[in-house]
Amino acid sequence: MVFAGVEFLFYYLPIVMLVYFISPKKFKNLILFVSGLIFYAWGEPLYVCVLLLSTLIDYFAGIIMDKTDSTAKRRACLIVSVVMNLGLLFVFKYSSFFINTVNSVFGTSIPDPGLPLPIGISFFTFQTMSYTIDRYRNKVEVQRNFINFGAFVTCFPQIVAGPIVKYSDIAKELDSRSVGTSDLSDGISIFMCGLSKKVLLANSIGDVWAQIKACDYSTLPAATAWLGIIAFTFQIYFDFSGYSDMAIGLGRMLGFHFPKNFDYPYLSKSVSEFWRRWHMTLGSWFKDYVYFPLGGSRGTKAQTVRNLLIVWFLTGLWHGASFNFVLWGLWFGVLIVIEHLGFSKILAKLPAAVSWLYTMLAVVLGWVLFETDSLGSAWAYLGAMFGAGGAFADSQFTAWLSECALILAICIFFAFGAGREYLAKLGGSDSKALMVVKPLVTGALLIACTAYIVNGGYNPFLYFNF
Known part of the structure; x- marks a missing residue:
């Protein structure tokens, strides 16, 4: 279910x-x-x-x-x-x-x-x-x-x-x-925000990635490869953060206050910051029960590097039993070690846009390892992203871009915080006007999501695999 x-x-x-x-x-x-x-x-x-x-x-x-x-x-x-x-x-x-x-x-x-x-x-x-x-x-x-x-x-x-x-x-x-009326109201709103993320955004942008992922990577144009992995970048965010919001909303309806799991990770300006904003409860678990018991950053630099690499090896392995996931974890582990050893100070001095581009490039390249079926597939897809497929773009790329342009723009709007105030207000009940608008918006989202679900059938979450 x-x-x-x-x-x-x-x-x-x-x-x-x-x-x-x-x-x-x-x-x-x-x-x-x-x-x-x-x-x-x-x-x-x-x-x-x-x-x-x-x-x-x-x-x-x-x-x-x-x-x-x-x-x-x-x-x-x-x-x-x-x-x-x-x-x-x-x-x-x-x-x-x-x-x-x-x-x-x-x-x-x-x-x-x-x-x-x-x-x-x-x-x-x-x-x-x-x-x-x-x-x-x-x-x-x-x-x-x-x-x-x-x-x-x-x-x-x-x-x-x-x-x-x-x-x-x-x-x-x-x-x-106890569950008050505000808990119930806020819980329903948070749940509906999560359901909308999953059904209306993740599923829609995920359709583009599913088509591109099925292509022959040896002839895949670079622009198409980038479009595909960017689509997956948004799909996994809205899919997983959507599930987390739904869980948090349901918990609130039952009287529980579950911890936050996502905090606009794609706004991050370093890989370390990204992992303070992405799957926050997993990071907290490894910090409390693995990193700190190993000694954290209290020892020598070599010991700290060892502790970080152990944590990130285990983080990759936690996600799945394959070399792709292990290398995905170590990819981030190595980058975080580099930042810990001094690169974070350089990032802080760079223009914010440059630090952000570095972080997003690291994350997007990591998603290739995460989502492909084998190391060979990951290598082939990375090659396509950097021109190994020959052409930069073709008519199929134009067709896919036209197909997903609107949903891509909406994903960008919400993933990068432009809709942050709206979502915060929808999850709260600060004014009388909002108390009138909120149920109307929630009802409209429920109707839209229901129509999609009935038409689309089974809607599993990506993290069910873990």
């Missing part, structure tokens, strides 16, 4: 919200827990067991930690939690990649189990581990109520594609929260 689908919008969500709001306070977390399991089981009935296993492991790890003062026993609980969760990730997400790599390098014939990837496993394992790690550090109180902990893990707004909500982010709201 996806947010941008008829089943969710007109069946699942209204029923869950109705039951949630008419139920007594003491049953609300139970409703969240059960509805989250139903939401997950809709597409992954068998893998609900994996989700529940991760939930049980971390719940009992927290309970045992609370009942002992022994540092050794608490550490053992933490190790079990981390090893089991990372073990689940390895078995389902990385085992095929590992086996195929070993077979290729050593000429062995280890059978590949070919296990399907449980939706959202990279997200919910990181979320549950945040609880046990912070519990070990005594940064959060133990959650004794299994239903409450289950509601945290299976909360349907963010279970399959984030934001990555750490237990500490919503610990108090799990035990006590």
